[in-house]
Amino acid sequence: MFKKTSLAAGVAAFATILFAGGCAFAEADKSGQVDYTAMTPHELAEYLIFEANDGGGFNLAQEMQEGGTARDRMQQDELQKACSIIGDGKPDEETMAAIRTAAQESIVYPEGGIQLGNWERGRELAWSGFGYRVGHNYDDHNVREVGGTCYNCHQFATDRTGGNVGPVLTGYGKMRGTSEPILKYVYDMIYNPHVYFPCTHMPRFGSSGFLDKESIADIMAYMFDPESPVNE
Template sequence: MKLMKKTRFAAGCAALAAIVLLVGGCAAPEASDRAEADMTKMSPEELAEYLVFETNSFRHDMEAQEGGTVRQRMVQDDMEKVCSQTRNQPSPEQAGKIIADARASISYPDGGIRLGDWRKGGELSWSGFGFRVAHNVDDHSQREVGGNCYNCHTMSPDRPGGNLGPSLTGYGKQRGNNEATRRFVYEMIYNPHAYFPCTNMPRMGANGIISKEAIADIMAYVLHPDSPVNQ
């Protein structure tokens, strides 16, 4: 994303995954496009890159909400390249640089890290609104960008959540609302690579996806004792 900074698919991307992506989200390539190359002779990586970038089945010249084009959104930054090349297992030296760069990227709110509105944080945690392109471009002037936390985490017991990330149910009840906990949660949302290099969790603050105010609201949803997360 740069919502969650889309990878270029070329490193370690299976051909089947690329085909599913193409069929599920884009129009199939024209016959003339398919005739330009013999896909049966491509490696999985070559096929993935060909399908995504060269068949004109998806408009990569479309403007993205964060600036630039969709094609530019798919270009990996240095950290993403390292994580792809190492299959998310960076060497100690690489991991140290990722952590240092992530820590340097974190910007803290004026006046210190405080909790916002947990009710609003619950709405933002549930919302995946933000940076879609193609036929359904998100209008940020009409609605605030969400954090989409429930896509990966179980949070409030009354709502379904994902299991890609750890469960956050009862997190505030277990960890408390102290300065150390607030700092850790803020930094994890802002740039989780400061703690877990090559994690799957997106850099919501560092990539400018959500604001510091939104982070404070989501933190409140996770930590505040009145939040349904902690009941």
Template sequence: MNSKIITLGMLAVAAVAVGCSALPAAAPDYDALAARMVRSAFRSEGIAKVERVTETDDTQKLCSAADVAGKPLDPAVAKRIEEANLKTVKWPADGRFLGDWKQGEQIAQSGRGLTWSDDTKTPNGGNCYNCHQIAPGEISFGTIGPSLYHYGKLRGVKDPNSAEARPIVEYTWGKIWNAKAYNACSNMPRSGHMGNLTEQQIRHVMALLLDPASPVNR
């Protein structure tokens, strides 16, 4: 009798052990794992810091998660992201939206800045050509974003300082400052929000896009 009881007890313990071993393991924290991998594979040097990759805001986290899942953001979440980012847009302190299109062209065609070998005293470029066509004379340009050729002309901007042009002028400024204010998971850099371009540099790029004398609109 005792041997039967012992045997049954051992079988019960074994069954419990097997059952426990069959339980799924807790899912790992993939974000923390990715951060550790980045820190172990990269190092900060000069102005290029590892934190640029490992420390992201909620907007980027939500967009990255949607990209990994292969699904678009929930419309309500996307709207919340856009509203939050729109609040970060800083409008021109003096009310002037346009600068010099010639300087804007140089900024748009420059991809320099934010690498370990760059000096913080050297202005960053806009790197616009890497994603957009700017003028028909370009030898090469990226196609991630739409062509910017005739940007102001196609939108009927004859006088960028007129009341009629104000809506498109403000939209363009906001889009350059923080593109995610208008498209939650836009691939376009948040040039003003992230400090990639100064307010004055954005004025110059605005002139490139909207000044009728700019090669963009000729």
């Protein structure tokens, strides 16, 4: 997903901030009790997620639908580590540049160029949260397609109510048109938004493999097609 060498220099620049005190957990005493007060906030979070729950909470050994285990899913990748600055800080400029470069390298464009798909299917995908649950009761992708959960953060058409975490997208295609640079920008944003906004909270739908190119094209059609309710 992200080349290790691309972010290595930037990650090293603030590794001491992320992992101050190390990842070793406080040892239990003779009674088996763990002294939480002896842990740093980072150590406590690691302990509660990966250690404390193995005995009866989350089953971190369970296999995930996308492959691997629940424990694997909880592990940060390099980009997430690079963006996990304690407090209100941000990665330095070298790290931000490395993130942009790695994000650009991760983007794969469709053969024949970026095209709009079916806006009606795109509407269903944009308003669907169906995907990959943690648990034994997997989502059946043969019955229903993986959605983009775009509605959680964005408002699209006025016939339904979306979130307000991200920009309002109502009338997006009508206002911006469908020039090649605009289509590329939106494709990139859906595929891996870190190419423009390092450490953004928007998911990497394409580079993560969560949405395929056809689904991205359909969601884009929902945003741009003149017939779409987004552009009424």
